[in-house]
Every structure is written in C-alpha cells, then in structure tokens.
Amino acid sequence: MAEVVLQNLNKNFDEVYAVKDVNLSIQDKEFMVLVGPSGCGKTTTLRMVAGLESISSGRILIDTKVINDLSPMDRDIAMVFQNYALYPHMSVYDNMAFGLKMRKLDRADIARRVQDAAEILGIEALLARKPRQLSGGQRQRVALGRAIVRHPRVFLFDEPLSNLDAKLRVQMRVELKKLHDRLGTTAIYVTHDQVEAMTLGDRVVVMKDGLVQQVGEPLELYNEPANRFVAGFLGSPAMNFAMVGVRDNAGALWAEDDGIRIKVPGQIAGRLGRYSGQQVTMGIRPEDLHVAGADDPAELTFDAAVEVVEKLGSEILLDVAVGKNTMVASVEPDIRVNVRDRLRLALNPERLHFFDAASEAVI
Amino acid sequence: MIEGATWRRWVFFYVPLTSFIVLLLFPFYWMVITTLRPDRELYRPWNSANYNPFWTWHPTLSHIKDLLTQTLFTTWLLNTMIIALSATAISLFCGLLAGYALSRLKFPFAGLLGTAIFITYLVPQTLLFIPLADIIRNFHLGDSPWALILTYPTFLIPFCTWLMMGYFKSIPKELEECARIDGAARWKAMLYIIFPIAVPGILSAGIFAFTLSWNEFLYALVFLSSPGEKTVPVGVTSELIRGDVFYWGELMAGALLGSIPVAFVYSFFVEHYVASVTGSVKG
Amino acid sequence: MTFTTAAAPRAYVSAPRRGPLTRLLEDERWLALVLLLPTVVLLGLFIAYPFVKGVMLSVTDAKVGVPGHFVGLQNFKDVWNDSIFRVAVWNTCVYTFAATVIKLALGLWLAVLLNQHFRGKAITRAFILLPFIVPTVLSTLAWKWMFDPTFSVINWVLFHLDLIHSRINWLGDPNLALISVIIVNIWRGLPFYAITLLAGLQTISPELHEAAAIDGARAWQRFRHVTWPLLLPVTLVVTLFSVIQTFADFQLVYVLTGGGPANATQLFATYAYQIGIGTGLLSQGATISLAVFPVLLLVVIVQLFYIRRVETH
Numbered sequence: 001m002a003e004v005v006l007q008n009l010n011k012n013f014d015e016v017y018a019v020k021d022v023n024l025s026i027q028d029k030e031f032m033v034l035v036g037p038s039g040c041g042k043t044t045t046l047r048m049v050a051g052l053e054s055i056s057s058g059r060i061l062i063d064t065k066v067i068n069d070l071s072p073m074d075r076d077i078a079m080v081f082q083n084y085a086l087y088p089h090m091s092v093y094d095n096m097a098f099g100l101k102m103r104k105l106d107r108a109d110i111a112r113r114v115q116d117a118a119e120i121l122g123i124e125a126l127l128a129r130k131p132r133q134l135s136g137g138q139r140q141r142v143a144l145g146r147a148i149v150r151h152p153r154v155f156l157f158d159e160p161l162s163n164l165d166a167k168l169r170v171q172m173r174v175e176l177k178k179l180h181d182r183l184g185t186t187a188i189y190v191t192h193d194q195v196e197a198m199t200l201g202d203r204v205v206v207m208k209d210g211l212v213q214q215v216g217e218p219l220e221l222y223n224e225p226a227n228r229f230v231a232g233f234l235g236s237p238a239m240n241f242a243m244v245g246v247r248d249n250a251g252a253l254w255a256e257d258d259g260i261r262i263k264v265p266g267q268i269a270g271r272l273g274r275y276s277g278q279q280v281t282m283g284i285r286p287e288d289l290h291v292a293g294a295d296d297p298a299e300l301t302f303d304a305a306v307e308v309v310e311k312l313g314s315e316i317l318l319d320v321a322v323g324k325n326t327m328v329a330s331v332e333p334d335i336r337v338n339v340r341d342r343l344r345l346a347l348n349p350e351r352l353h354f355f356d357a358a359s360e361a362v363i
Numbered sequence: 364m365i366e367g368a369t370w371r372r373w374v375f376f377y378v379p380l381t382s383f384i385v386l387l388l389f390p391f392y393w394m395v396i397t398t399l400r401p402d403r404e405l406y407r408p409w410n411s412a413n414y415n416p417f418w419t420w421h422p423t424l425s426h427i428k429d430l431l432t433q434t435l436f437t438t439w440l441l442n443t444m445i446i447a448l449s450a451t452a453i454s455l456f457c458g459l460l461a462g463y464a465l466s467r468l469k470f471p472f473a474g475l476l477g478t479a480i481f482i483t484y485l486v487p488q489t490l491l492f493i494p495l496a497d498i499i500r501n502f503h504l505g506d507s508p509w510a511l512i513l514t515y516p517t518f519l520i521p522f523c524t525w526l527m528m529g530y531f532k533s534i535p536k537e538l539e540e541c542a543r544i545d546g547a548a549r550w551k552a553m554l555y556i557i558f559p560i561a562v563p564g565i566l567s568a569g570i571f572a573f574t575l576s577w578n579e580f581l582y583a584l585v586f587l588s589s590p591g592e593k594t595v596p597v598g599v600t601s602e603l604i605r606g607d608v609f610y611w612g613e614l615m616a617g618a619l620l621g622s623i624p625v626a627f628v629y630s631f632f633v634e635h636y637v638a639s640v641t642g643s644v645k646g
Numbered sequence: 647m648t649f650t651t652a653a654a655p656r657a658y659v660s661a662p663r664r665g666p667l668t669r670l671l672e673d674e675r676w677l678a679l680v681l682l683l684p685t686v687v688l689l690g691l692f693i694a695y696p697f698v699k700g701v702m703l704s705v706t707d708a709k710v711g712v713p714g715h716f717v718g719l720q721n722f723k724d725v726w727n728d729s730i731f732r733v734a735v736w737n738t739c740v741y742t743f744a745a746t747v748i749k750l751a752l753g754l755w756l757a758v759l760l761n762q763h764f765r766g767k768a769i770t771r772a773f774i775l776l777p778f779i780v781p782t783v784l785s786t787l788a789w790k791w792m793f794d795p796t797f798s799v800i801n802w803v804l805f806h807l808d809l810i811h812s813r814i815n816w817l818g819d820p821n822l823a824l825i826s827v828i829i830v831n832i833w834r835g836l837p838f839y840a841i842t843l844l845a846g847l848q849t850i851s852p853e854l855h856e857a858a859a860i861d862g863a864r865a866w867q868r869f870r871h872v873t874w875p876l877l878l879p880v881t882l883v884v885t886l887f888s889v890i891q892t893f894a895d896f897q898l899v900y901v902l903t904g905g906g907p908a909n910a911t912q913l914f915a916t917y918a919y920q921i922g923i924g925t926g927l928l929s930q931g932a933t934i935s936l937a938v939f940p941v942l943l944l945v946v947i948v949q950l951f952y953i954r955r956v957e958t959h
Contacts, residue, residue: 052540071672072543074664079544085537089559098555099545146545156544380759383752384770387777387837390788393799397791408796416799457685464681468674476682482946483693485887487894489915490938493922493931494699495692517692520685550671578781580897581915585923596783600901611791618784629779633772 002063002153002186003028004049009058011044011210018044020210022058031180031187033201035194036233041210042190043158049188050156051075062153073102078147079156082163084139086131092142093127099150117149120179137168144176148183155187161196173199194234198222206230228360231283231353237317239283240327243357248276254299255282255354259323263299265349271363272354280363281355286317288351289329296346304329306341320345394622397615398426405611426612427620435590436617439598444624446508446594447576450515454572455565457516458523463553465524466531467539477528484521488581496585510586511594515576522575523568530564531557570632577625595621703932710926721933731934734912737824741913742892745831750885752832753839754877760840761847771841778837786901789830793817793902817903820910827902827911831892839884846880847873882952890945894938914938 004026011019019041026032034042047053049060051072059066067075078099087095093114100110118124121141131139140160147155161169161176177200180187191197197204198218206213206221206229214226218234225231231239244255244262253264253272262282264272272280292301304320304327311333318329318337322345329345337343354363397405399422407416430436464470465477495514504510534557542552558565583594590602599617671677704721708714725731760771777785792799793816804810816826850873858868896915899905905912905920912920914937922931 050540050544052543071548071664071669072540073546073548075544077544079541081537081541083535083537085535085541087538087542087556087560098542098547102546102551146541150545376759376762376764379755380764380770383756383759384774387774387833390785390792390833391776391780393792394785394788397788406797416802453688457688460681461685464678468678468681470675470678473678476686478950480685480689483689485890485942485946485949486693486697487890487938487942489894489896489918490935490942491693491696491700493918493928493935494696494703496923497703497928498692498696498699513688514692516688520688524685548668548672549674549677574779580781580783580900581919584900585919596781596897600783600787609791611794611797614787615791618787621784622780625779625781626776629775630772633768633775 003030004154004186004188005059005061005064006045006049007059007061009045009048009060010056011041011048011053012056018210019048022207022210022212024205024212024215026186026188028186029184031189031200031202033189033191033197033204034207035191035197035201035204036207036213037192039209040207042205042207045207046156046158046188046190049154050077050079076152077154077156078150078152079158080140080143080147080160082159084131084143084160084163086139086142086146088131090130091127092123092129092131092134092145095131095142096146096149099146103150113149114145117145120148120182121145136164137172140164140172144179148179148185151185153186155185157187157189157191159191160189161191162193176200194236198234206233224362225353226362228281228283228355228362231355231362235285237286237328237330239285239353240289240325242282242322242325242327243279244282245279246272246275246277255280257323257325259325260302261299262302262347262352263297265352268352268354268363275354275356275363279357281357281360283353283355284327284347285351286328286330288348289327289331289345290348291331291335292344292346300349301344301346304343304345306337306339306343309337309339391622394615394619397611398619399423400612401425402612426616430613430616430620434602434613434617435593435598436595436620438591439593439595440621440624442508442592443577443594443596443621446511446515447573449508449512450519450576451569451572453512454516454519454523455569457520458527458568459558459561459565461520461524462527462531463557466528467536467553467557480521480524483517484525488518488579492581492585495582499586505586506588506592508592511579511583514582514586515579518579519572519575523572526568526571527561527564530561534560566632570628573628574625700932700935703929704936706929708929710928714929717929721930725930725933725937730909730912730917731937733909734914734917734934735937737909737911738893738913740824741828741831741895741911742889745828745835745892746885746889748828748832749835749839749888750881752836753843753884754881756836756840757843757847760844771844775837775841777834782834782897783901785834786830786898789833790817790902793826818907820907823903823907823910827899830898830902831895834898835888835892838888842880842884843877846877850876879952883949886945886949890942893941 004024006022006024009019009022009024010017022041022045024032034045036042044053048055051067051070055068059068061067062075062077086092087098090098096114096117097110100113105113114127115124118127121144123138123141123145126134126138126142131142134142143160161172164172173196180200189196189200197206201218203216204218204221205215208229214221214230221230222234225234228241232241242257242260244257244260246264247254247256253269253276255262255264260282302322304318304322306318306320307326308317308319310317310319314333315330316333316335316337318331320327320329331337355361356363396417396419400419401421401423404419404421461480465473465480499505499510499514504513538556538560539549539552542556543549547555578596579594580596583597584601587593587597590598593602595617599614599621671680703714705716705718706714707717707721756774760767760774764770791797795813795815795818798813798816800816801810801813804814815822817823854872854876855868858872863871894915895913896919899911899913899916900919903911905916914934918931918934921927921934
C-alpha cells in the first residue's frame with residue numbers, strides 16, 4: 001500500500017507563493033499526473049514530496065505516516081529527473097547499484113536486483129558502460145532502472161521525456177505505461193505536455209499559479225472542464241473561445257457576437273439563464289465544428305472566412321475568421337476547401353461550453 | 364589573424380615573439396650553463412677577450428656533486444617536499460570542504476564568509492610575518508616544519524576554496540538530489556558523488572598549491588633557523604654564501620635542482636595549471 | 647519488514663536507523679558549520695589573529711623577548727620621521743607603479759602575439775610561464791649572477807655589441823639599483839599577465855574583429871574599440887592582484903640587494919624585516935608592515951565593488 005496524501009500544502013519562497021493550499025489524495029498503484037504551464041507549482045509540489053524542498057505549511061503523508069520531517073533518503077521513494085542525473089563517473093551497473101549500496105544490501109542481492117531491473121528495461125548489454133557512452137533514450141532507461149531497482153513505495157517523475165526527440169518521446173511514453181502496468185507502483189508524474197498527461201495519467205491534476213484547477217480522469221477533464229483554463233489547456237488544437245452576449249429572445253437564449261448567432265441548447269440554457277444580458281465566454285473544440293450540411297439547423301451554424309488551410313492527412317485544420325474572432329475547425333480530410341473561401345460551419349450542441357467572464361468557472 | 368606580406372609577419376610577429384621567448388627563458392639557460400661550467404671558466408671578467416660565456420667545451424658535474432655531498436641540499440629538498448605535500452594536503456582538504464559548503468549549501472552569513480575568505484587571499488605575507496613570528500614562537504613551533512605546514516594553508520586555502528567553488532558550480536545539483544533520494548545522506552552524496560566528479564579541479568588546485576608552497580620564502584626565512592630545517596629557497600640563499608664569497612657554481616646548481624621538481628610537476632599538468640591561474644583571475 | 651506478494655515480487659526495504667550525528671549533518675546549516683570549521687580555525691588563527699596582534703604591536707614598544715607597553719601612536723610618528731622609511735615609501739611606489747605599467751603593456755603585447763596561430767603554440771605557452779612557476783628566489787639568484795659587477799653576462803653582451811665601454815654596476819650603483827630590481831620584477835610577472843590576458847583575449851569572438859575590419863577599422867582602432875573594452879574586466883582583476891603583490895614584495899629585493907645600496911632599493915617589506923627581525927624592534931617592524939595596509943584596503947574595496955557590479959549585471 002502506498003497512498004500519498006497532500007493536505008493543505010503551501011510553499012513560499014520569501015514573497016513568492018509557489019504552491020497554494022494543495023489538497024490531493026493519490027491512491028495506491030495510481031499514476032497521477034501533475035500538468036500545467038511553467039511556474040504553475042507542479043515541480044515544486046513534486047520536490048516537496050521528494051523532500052528536496054522544505055514545506056512551508058501543510059502535511060504530506062505516505063501510507064498514513066507524516067513524512068514532513070523525513071530526509072529524502074528515508075522516504076523510500078525514487079525520482080527520475082528530466083536530465084536523467086546519471087552519475088557520470090560510475091558505470092551503468094554502479095549507477096543502479098548506488099542506492100542499494102547506501103542501504104547496505106549485500107553484493108549478491110544487489111547483483112540480482114540490478115540484473116532483474118536491467119532485463120525489464122532491456123539494458124543488460126549496457127551495464128558496463130559509462131553514461132557518456134549512451135544515447136538519450138538509453139540514459140533514460142538507466143535512470144528508470146536506477147529507480148525501479150530499489151522497489152520504492154512511490155515513483156516521482158520530473159518531466160522525464162522532455163529531453164527526448166519527438167519520436168523517442170512517443171515510444172518511451174508507451175513503455176512507461178507498460179512499465180507501470182507491470183510494476184504497479186504508485187507514481188506522481190510532472191509534465192507540461194498535455195498529451196503525456198492525457199495518455200499516461202489514471203488521474204490528472206491541472207495546476208496554474210500554484211493552485212489546483214481541477215482533478216479527475218483525463219476524459220472527465222477533457223469533456224467537462226471546470227474552468228476556462230483547463231478547457232483551453234487540454235486538447236490540441238486548443239478549444240476555440242469567443243466572448244458572446246446572452247440575449248433572451250422569445251423564451252429562448254441566444255449567444256451573440258459579431259458574426260455569431262447561436263441558439264443555446266436546452267440543458268445549458270437552464271444554467272445560462274441568469275446571465276441574460278451579460279457577456280460570457282463560449283467554448284467549442286475544433287473537432288466539434290463541421291462544415292454545415294443540409295440537415296444542420298440554421299441556429300447552430302455561422303459564417304466563416306477561411307484564412308489558412310492545414311492538411312494533415314488524417315484531418316484538415318481550417319483557421320477561420322468568424323466576425324472578429326478567429327477559430328480553428330478540424331474537418332474531414334477529403335473536403336475541398338481553399339483559402340479565402342466562405343463557408344458555413346455547424347457546431348455540435350452537446351459539446352458547447354460556457355464560462356463566466358469574470359471567474360472563468362464553467363457555467 | 365589578418366594576412367599580410369611575409370616581411371610584415373617577420374617584423375610584427377616572429378621577431379617580437381622570439382625576443383620575448385629568449386628574454387624570458389635566458390636566465391634558465393644561464394642557470395644550466397653556469398652549473399655545468401668549471402670554475403676556471405666561470406670567473407672571467409666581463410670584458411676579457413676570447414671567451415664565450417654561452418657555451419662550454421668542458422662541462423662538469425662537480426658543482427652538482429659538491430652541492431649534493433657537501434651541503435645540506437638533499438636535506439632541504441626533503442624538507443621542502445614534505446612541507447609542500449603536507450601543506451597542499453591540508454589546504455585541499457579544507458578547500459574542498461569549504462568550497463562545497465559555500466557553493467552548495469544555504470546557511471546564514473554564507474555570502475559574508477565567502478567574501479571574508481576571498482579577502483584573506485589578498486592579504487600579503489609581509490603584513491603578517493612579524494606578529495606571526497611571535498605567535499609561532501609562543502606555540503613552540505619555531506624552527507620546525509610544522510611552523511610552515513600550518514601557516515602555508517593561509518594563502519593556499521582561499522585559492523583552493525575559490526577554485527573548487529567554481530568547479531562545483533558547474534556540477535548540476537540534480538546529481539546530489541538524486542543521490543539523496545537514492546538513500547545517501549547529504550555528506551555521503553558530497554563524498555561519493557560530487558568529489559569524484561571534481562577530481563580534475565582537485566588536481567588543478569593541488570598542483571597550484573604545491574608550486575606556491577615550494578615557492579614561499581618569507582615565512583620559511585623567518586620561522587626556520589637551523590640549517591637542517593631549512594627549505595630549498597632559504598637554504599640555497601643563505602647557506603651557500605660563505606663569508607662574502609658567492610660560490611656561483613653551487614648556487615646555480617642549487618637554483619637549478621631546486622627548480623626542477625616544481626617544473627617537473629608543472630609540466631605534467633600545464634593545462635590544469637593554466638586553467639587555475641586564469642580561473643583565479645576570472646573568478 | 648520485508649514481504650513479497652505473489653503477483654509482483656516486491657520487497658520493501660526499510661530505511662536503516664539513523665544516528666544522531668547523521669541526522670544533525672542532514673541539516674544544511676550544521677553541515678556547513680562542520681565543513682567550514684577547519685578553514686575558519688586555520689585562517690582565524692594564522693591570519694586574523696596575527697593581523698590583530700600586528701596592530702596591537704604597532705601601538706606598543708615591544709622588542710624581541712621584551713613585552714611592550716602601550717605607547718599610542720608614537721611608533722607611527724617615529725616611523726614617519728624616519729628618513730629611511732620615507733625613502734622606502736618612494737621606492738615602493740615607484741617600484742610598484744613602473745613595474746605594473748610595464749608588465750601590463752608588455753603582457754598585453756605578448757598575449758596578442760600568443761593569440762595568433764603558429765606551430766608549437768602550446769609548448770611556447772607552457773614554457774612562457776616558467777619564470778612564474780620557478781621559485782622566485784632561485785631565479786632571482788640567476789639574475790644576481792647575471793648582474794654581477796665583475797662577471798655580468800649582460801655587460802659582456804653590451805660590450806661586445808659596442809654599446810658600453812665601462813662596466814655597468816647594475817646592483818651596486820644607487821642610481822641603477824632600483825631600475826635593475828624593477829627589470830627582474832617585470833621578468834617574473836610578465837608571464838602571469840600574458841597568460842591571463844591571453845585567456846581574456848580568447849573569449850573575444852574573432853567575428854567582432856572581422857566585423858570591425860569590414861567597417862573600416864584599422865588594427866589600432868580595432869584594438870582600442872573592440873579588444874580593450876572587452877578585456878577591461880580581466881585586466882582590472884589581474885592588475886589589482888599584481889599591485890598588492892608587488893607593493894608587498896620581499897623576495898626579489900632581499901636576494902638582489904637586501905635593500906641597498908644605501909637604501910636605494912629599500913621597500914616596506916625589506917625594511918620591516920630589517921627592523922623587526924634584524925634588529926628585533928618588533929613593534930616598529932610591525933608598524934612599517936602596516937604601511938602596506940592602506941593599499942590592501944583600497945585594492946579589496948575596488949575588487950569587492952567590481953564583483954558586486956558584475957553580479958548585479
């Protein structure tokens with residue numbers, strides 16, 4: 001059992017508040033991802049769990065035991081760093097054996113464990129080499145090997161894939177997922193990449209400016225974002241936003257802006273009612289826009305002027321101007337569109353989001 | 364480098380460069396030649412005819428032999444070696460630890476302490492030697508190698524500290540953090556991870572410290588009095604002059620042999636040495 | 647507590663028990679204290695303490711074997727009225743100024759030469775440093791021999807080049823002695839300047855020179871507007887360090903002339919030695935030594951000021 005609980009965790013560096021009142025409960029065997037832009041506090045939080053940063057206030061518990069005052073060496077955790085942090089003067093074997101030597105295991109035991117870990121990661125052939133003789137991907141594996149060889153209670157990952165090239169990153173992502181399935185150790189993973197967050201996390205924590213924005217399963221965050229930041233952060237290309245005015249017209253609510261006149265569908269209209277006469281932020285994802293066909297009701301469509309056509313093969317991304325807004329639509333790859341075309345786009349009404357203009361919370 | 368006619372290259376480059384090299388190295392050549400010349404050739408007035416001071420056809424090892432057998436030179440050599448090695452060891456030890464503390468740890472007054480150590484580097488021996496002589500006497504360390512082994516670090520440690528600080532700063536802190544998470548206490552992470560990586564820096568600092576110790580004169584002159592305790596610089600300048608007579612053959616032999624160990628050590632580690640000299644200045 | 651599960655073999659390795667010393671050293675501040683202790687003790691004992699003692703000595707009338715009584719600033723008055731001390735002030739200032747300026751100029755020239763590409767560059771650079779590496783007194787002895795009134799090789803060369811007809815008494819002529827000593831100081835210090843300035847030059851990207859050349863600047867202008875400003879920081883540090891060392895120089899003069907002839911080469915250091923150790927007048931010797939302090943203070947202040955400026959940029 002290795003569950004990690006963060007209670008009212010705060011961290012400030014003099015006047016700068018890096019982590020504000022974070023409460024998180026990570027289950028045993030869970031792969032929890034902390035994601036957010038630089039400076040959001042995710043790395044600081046991770047380092048507090050590791051014991052590398054002191055805790056300003058709040059508590060961290062591992063398996064119901066408060067570990068605030070424990071040194072990193074006594075927390076029974078392992079960490080994989082962005083720059084791998086392999087000891088350059090030691091061989092791969094010694095790198096992996098170091099932690100075990102520090103815990104005074106005997107040689108045979110150490111040899112067995114290093115061998116096991118090396119097999120899992122496919123690096124048996126590299127054991128005698130030094131880090132400078134390895135490629136980026138190999139170094140990453142050694143860093144992983146060093147972590148798993150100790151059978152820690154929790155794995156901590158600090159943007160481990162950021163230094164790898166794109167292709168290797170995708171490959172390692174898959175391997176990490178497989179590794180986690182196999183080992184089942186609780187893991188906390190920090191990244192700024194929302195793709196990694198969506199694909200790797202059992203649950204995802206989105207952070208901004210030291211505060212937790214939302215916690216939940218990836219799809220939950222994707223489909224039901226709690227605020228505009230989460231909505232815009234997850235998903236690529238990002239969700240389209242437009243400031244619209246809410247108008248009550250003959251019992252139905254309309255969202256209006258220059259070039260946009262959308263009838264708000266039933267369920268949302270109930271919640272949007274009290275914003276009548278005010279401005280709110282409307283959000284719709286690119287993949288929820290399509291070229292309007294005959295059976296698309298007019299009140300769910302709008303005019304768009306095509307500015308850029310990006311053909312990806314699997315889809316076409318259209319950068320369009322809608323009144324004074326710009327949006328991105330993701331449409332079928334076989335549609336024939338040219339720059340400066342004018343077309344009518346329709347949206348999927350069940351995928352509309354509205355956010356309060358001031359608080360940015362979802363309505 | 365701007366290209367030009369060959370004669371320009373000669374005038375503006377080769378001639379000046381060669382002049383510099385000749386002027387800088389000539390005294391050493393003179394040392395060597397004097398050592399190997401027999402006495403009758405040495406003592407010829409400067410304006411006597413028919414004599415070429417730059418070469419000898421009758422080289423002799425008698426000066427060297429006399430130096431080694433009839434003076435305490437070998438004792439001095441041993442003394443200097445022991446003192447230089449010991450002082451270097453102490454300074455490296457202190458410098459390593461202090462350098463690590465100042466560059467990797469956060470604690471109150473860190474900046475102040477760093478500055479203070481830096482300032483002591485600038486304090487010249489001539490400011491301190493008189494009161495120090497008194498202190499050495501009071502500690503009963505006078506006329507023993509300990510007087511030097513304990514006082515040389517005063518100008519060696521600041522430099523070693525400074526050099527090691529620069530070196531440590533270039534080692535990423537993730538290495539220590541990882542070691543601590545792996546199970547090492549702070550001091551173990553320092554000892555098993557950081558120090559081994561800093562070995563090239565330790566070498567540079569050690570060589571520089573060794574040459575500085577060997578070179579030191581004032582403290583050795585003031586604190587040591589018995590001929591048997593002296594170091595090479597002091598011994599050669601004081602003991603090889605009997606009355607008012609300078610035995611130049613032996614003196615130059617002493618100067619030559621006294622310089623060789625340092626030059627030897629230096630030759631193996633030129634790059635490191637240059638790195639520490641320039642590093643100390645670039646700070 | 648070690649247990650394995652059937653599904654995935656995992657063994658929790660419990661952390662070893664920690665002794666009180668280990669726990670103490672985990673704290674950054676205690677560890678720093680322990681690590682800095684040997685250095686602070688050594689430097690305190692053999693630099694701070696003697697410095698304080700030196701100041702105290704200078705306000706007493708202590709001699710060797712005779713503890714002194716407080717005499718206030720009497721020593722300073724005596725020393726200032728001492729004509730030899732005044733000569734030493736003059737000599738030291740001239741010595742430092744002349745040597746530093748020439749070392750800087752020649753060092754710069756040599757550095758520029760060494761910055762070119764030529765075969766044997768590395769070896770040359772290695773050999774160039776020898777005057778600085780070799781123990782000063784030993785190489786100074788060689789110079790003493792080279793300057794010897796009767797057997798000087800320099801005189802031989804000048805004679806055979808028809809430049810002189812009677813001997814030059816380099817070290818014995820009161821008018822020449824200081825110049826001779828300055829020459830040896832320049833010889834010894836030049837490599838240090840050259841090598842550090844060379845390192846500074848090497849950090850200046852050649853593209854800057856090429857751009858300036860394309861803009862029409864000639865060699866001297868390039869030097870003045872591109873090289874010199876970028877070299878200024880290194881030059882400053884080297885010069886400051888060298889100034890304090892030269893101002894407090896002892897070895898060179900001691901071996902070459904001992905301060906003579908007739909105090910023509912007497913410097914603070916040699917005079918302090920003569921008075922303090924030679925004649926045993928500790929307190930007065932200490933007072934003379936302290937003459938070096940104002941310059942040291944100036945150098946330290948400038949250095950600190952400069953470091954602060956660099957750090958805030």
